[in-house]
Amino acid sequence: MGSAEKGANKELIENMRKDYPLGPHDKPQSMCPAFGSLRVGLRMKRVATVLSGSACCVYGLTFVSHFYGARRSVGYVPFSSETLVTGKLYEDILESAHEMADPDRFDAVVFTNLCVPSASGVPLRLLPKEINGVRIIGIDVPGFGIPTHAEAKDVLAGALLNYAKNEIESGPVAAPASKKSDRPTVTLLGEMFPADPMNIGAILEPLGLAAGQVIPCREWRELYAALDCGAVAAIHPFYTAAVREFEDAGKPIIGSAPVGVEGTNSWIDNLGDTF
Numbered sequence: 001m002g003s004a005e006k007g008a009n010k011e012l013i014e015n016m017r018k019d020y021p022l023g024p025h026d027k028p029q030s031m032c033p034a035f036g037s038l039r040v041g042l043r044m045k046r047v048a049t050v051l052s053g054s055a056c057c058v059y060g061l062t063f064v065s066h067f068y069g070a071r072r073s074v075g076y077v078p079f080s081s082e083t084l085v086t087g088k089l090y091e092d093i094l095e096s097a098h099e100m101a102d103p104d105r106f107d108a109v110v111f112t113n114l115c116v117p118s119a120s121g122v123p124l125r126l127l128p129k130e131i132n133g134v135r136i137i138g139i140d141v142p143g144f145g146i147p148t149h150a151e152a153k154d155v156l157a158g159a160l161l162n163y164a165k166n167e168i169e170s171g172p173v174a175a176p177a178s179k180k181s182d183r184p185t186v187t188l189l190g191e192m193f194p195a196d197p198m199n200i201g202a203i204l205e206p207l208g209l210a211a212g213q214v215i216p217c218r219e220w221r222e223l224y225a226a227l228d229c230g231a232v233a234a235i236h237p238f239y240t241a242a243v244r245e246f247e248d249a250g251k252p253i254i255g256s257a258p259v260g261v262e263g264t265n266s267w268i269d270n271l272g273d274t275f
């Protein structure tokens with residue numbers, strides 16, 4: 001941590017400290033936090049996930065991913081002290097991006113810097129934004145800046161929303177697979193049980209609203225649907241980067257979730273004030 005703060009990635013660490021306060025511990029507060037973002041990526045259709053980090057970290061992350069039923073390979077760009085120090089690791093990641101960018105297989109490829117490449121400042125932001133029509137996304141998810149899986153999910157959700165938002169600003173984008181509601185929708189931010197959107201939809205219906213897309217999502221074009229909403233309900237409190245992207249897109253944010261009688265009443269009041 002100390003060397004990362006003094007080193008090339010001081011700005012990254014400062015931003016993470018703002019977004020994800022560490023509390024009393026200056027270290028990960030769960031098993032490798034990067035599992036959160038890895039799992040979100042693995043659940044998305046036509047999205048490839050590639051890790052860059054120490055072999056032992058990647059072993060643990062792939063083991064847990066497959067334990068939890070990932071049905072896809074996790075990509076890996078290995079490094080040595082030499083490739084890390086000379087900058088060759090970045091070149092290897094770039095080469096991997098070109099190899100992976102097959103538009104017949106993928107809409108996007110997500111590269112994740114784990115602890116060592118993040119601390120060393122391997123500059124994933126310099127990767128091309130797109131190769132052969134495949135979106136290339138780079139994120140840093142070090143255990144010394146991201147406390148738990150929840151914040152790691154936000155790192156990837158925020159990066160994906162940022163990319164999709166820029167695409168919307170540049171021109172027409174694909175319509176969502178499911179029919180768009182003729183009512184204003186409320187995007188639901190945070191992972192939830194399958195029945196939750198239906199229950200929330202039942203609360204929204206008398207207000208003339210509909211439950212919208214859940215973020216993190218399962219398909220690229222669902223990001224467009226999420227951004228095409230009337231408001232965003234931040235059901236989980238950890239999604240700082242995602243909230244920033246929605247706010248930047250001009251979407252009002254309603255905090256918390258409809259839980260309990262008083263909580264649900266005040267949530268509905270907030271919705272009423274917003275629409």
Ligand code: SF4
Nearest residue numbers: 032033057114115143
């Ligand atoms: S990436 Fe960092 S937090 Fe994750 S297992 Fe490796 S050292 Fe631990």
